[in-house]
Amino acid sequence: MSTDATETLDVKGENCPMPVIKTKGAFDDLDAGDTLEVVATDAGSLSDIEGWADSTDGAELLDQEEAEEDGAAVYKHYLRKTE
Structure with missing residues (x-):
């Protein structure tokens, strides 16, 4: 998917629950209409x-993909x- 992200959050090397905790923190700082990768x-x-995302008002999951780096x-x- 070609998604233009407003912000990118790198949580590589982090294990549960840190990716979600850090995602919430970064997401809270976004403006309505912004996209977080x-x-x-x-x-x-x-x-x-x-x-x-399913349980958070104002959060829409656009896509998820697996890649190799x-x-x-x-x-x-x-x-x-x-919102």
Whole structure:
């Protein structure tokens, strides 16, 4: 997906629950309409961030994708602040 992110949050190397905690902190600082890209190495972040977005007013999960960087799996999450 080609998503223009307003901000990028790098949480590579962080394990549950830190990717979600740091995502919430970065998300709170966004303005309505902004998009946050979260880059993680924790496979659990796929379900964790999706669950957080589903239960958070004003958060829309646009996409999640798995990529490879330097031979390791990397998970990218795209969230839009709607309010």
